[in-house]
Amino acid sequence: MKYISTRNTNPKNADCKSSAEVIIKGIADDGGLFVPTEIPKIDNDFITSLCKMDYPHRAAEILKLYLTDFSYDELLKACTESYASEKFGTEPASVKKVGDNNILELWHGPTKAFKDMALQLLPRLLSLSLGKTGIKEDALILVATSGDTGKAALEGYADIDRVKIIVFYPNDGVSNMQKRQMVTQKGNNICVVAINGNFDDAQSGVKKIFSDRAISDELLNKGIFLSSANSINWGRLAPQIVYYFSAYCDLVNNKTIKMGDVIDVTVPTGNFGNILAAYIAGQMGLPTGTLVCATNNNKILADYFSNGSYDKRRNFYTTVSPSMDILISSNLERLLCLTYGTEFCKNNMSFFCENSYFETDKNKNPLIFEKFAGISCNEDQTKETIAKYFSDYSYLLDPHTAVAIYCADLYKKENKSTNKMLVVSTASPYKFPYAVAESLGVENCKDEFECLEMLEKKSGIKIPEAISGLKTENIRFRETISSNDMAKRVLEFSFK
Numbered sequence: 001m002k003y004i005s006t007r008n009t010n011p012k013n014a015d016c017k018s019s020a021e022v023i024i025k026g027i028a029d030d031g032g033l034f035v036p037t038e039i040p041k042i043d044n045d046f047i048t049s050l051c052k053m054d055y056p057h058r059a060a061e062i063l064k065l066y067l068t069d070f071s072y073d074e075l076l077k078a079c080t081e082s083y084a085s086e087k088f089g090t091e092p093a094s095v096k097k098v099g100d101n102n103i104l105e106l107w108h109g110p111t112k113a114f115k116d117m118a119l120q121l122l123p124r125l126l127s128l129s130l131g132k133t134g135i136k137e138d139a140l141i142l143v144a145t146s147g148d149t150g151k152a153a154l155e156g157y158a159d160i161d162r163v164k165i166i167v168f169y170p171n172d173g174v175s176n177m178q179k180r181q182m183v184t185q186k187g188n189n190i191c192v193v194a195i196n197g198n199f200d201d202a203q204s205g206v207k208k209i210f211s212d213r214a215i216s217d218e219l220l221n222k223g224i225f226l227s228s229a230n231s232i233n234w235g236r237l238a239p240q241i242v243y244y245f246s247a248y249c250d251l252v253n254n255k256t257i258k259m260g261d262v263i264d265v266t267v268p269t270g271n272f273g274n275i276l277a278a279y280i281a282g283q284m285g286l287p288t289g290t291l292v293c294a295t296n297n298n299k300i301l302a303d304y305f306s307n308g309s310y311d312k313r314r315n316f317y318t319t320v321s322p323s324m325d326i327l328i329s330s331n332l333e334r335l336l337c338l339t340y341g342t343e344f345c346k347n348n349m350s351f352f353c354e355n356s357y358f359e360t361d362k363n364k365n366p367l368i369f370e371k372f373a374g375i376s377c378n379e380d381q382t383k384e385t386i387a388k389y390f391s392d393y394s395y396l397l398d399p400h401t402a403v404a405i406y407c408a409d410l411y412k413k414e415n416k417s418t419n420k421m422l423v424v425s426t427a428s429p430y431k432f433p434y435a436v437a438e439s440l441g442v443e444n445c446k447d448e449f450e451c452l453e454m455l456e457k458k459s460g461i462k463i464p465e466a467i468s469g470l471k472t473e474n475i476r477f478r479e480t481i482s483s484n485d486m487a488k489r490v491l492e493f494s495f496k
Ligand SMILES: *Cc1c(COP(=O)(O)O)cnc(C)c1O
Pocket: 113, 114, 115, 148, 149, 231, 268, 269, 270, 271, 272, 273, 274, 275, 323, 324, 400, 426, 427
């Protein structure tokens, strides 16, 4: 399996990279993202065989189709370690029936957000890739985070040999609990920095550093190369394809559906990585109907799928679902490329770079508009959904999952689809205690830890150790910088 850049309209042999190379590089030299040159196809017999397996085996079976530099045994070992019960409890990706939704809980990992599903595995794949390519330099992982990627990447890469990691987060754009998780992280190879600005500032700062030849040359001279743990790295996306197959199997196994039945899927969306993995699973042959792209007030994607216009000339809102506070969703580029080709993708991306918007004619290019439905959910609707699901089903939603549930329910009501609905749940409600407590009318907690305890009392659902333990952890990182100084900070840290 080879990979090319989404912006390379005339790839030469040397531009076609192997899986180990794309995991190491993260982003292509021309600023595009790596995509597989073809999507492997599977049939129902393949899915039937997956359904008899546990999660690590399901993961190895899917990943071996994409990560062909790795042997099946290497992949199985990496998956078995990554999804071990000490890290995820007994089920890394369990499906719960709540009302007429099937909720795929992906947040039982060490940092209590779905980012762990990929970021427990990616460091292992990177270490293997370093060995396979014979690269002599050490890796510096550069991360921009809207809250959850930062912690999950720190947890995955802390104290890993030949790797350093630096995380940039928007100072006012993450929840207190998310911030606390990052600034208390242990490990000798890490650095956590707040920037004045929002997630898009952090992400474009990081992308700029990646495409700056002077910086990469300076680093290479000192024996360091840059790599990415964001979902611009294919090594983040591939592991996310797995849980859509796994959830489908669980629905077959618990007789919610029969093999071959089509399911709809709703995904709370920010950088468009998670829902793109669902799309790719569908392209491979997983029977999926509509993919509902659920957004909060930052509804640029919902608007795009409704009217074909992707327009970032609009206000940016900070919301109770901060991990989705994004206007430039990187992985949309991969969707355009995989569906309409590199030429189409490159033209639109250059137009977008210059004009801050691009438009797709829905009649001429109907494919993605037939597959995706864009729906948004505002702040009140998010909180009302949390309250409703707690009072109706005693089920506690985090704000991101609440956005998805609201959009899924609205989609079903308006479209009368008879398909079963899978809704992806991306974080533990205890990562966002203020917003969840407020939604449930739990008032006047003096800090987030008191909120947690009051929520636990009300719901009877235990606070994860990884969250309650933060109260007594030392704060190690207090620095805030301007987004203009990110490159300087990266150099300082890497030479320390
Ligand atoms: C990252 C994140 C999202 C958005 O996922 P994308 O793959 O960026 O679209 C949604 N919810 C939570 C809790 C997240 O951490």
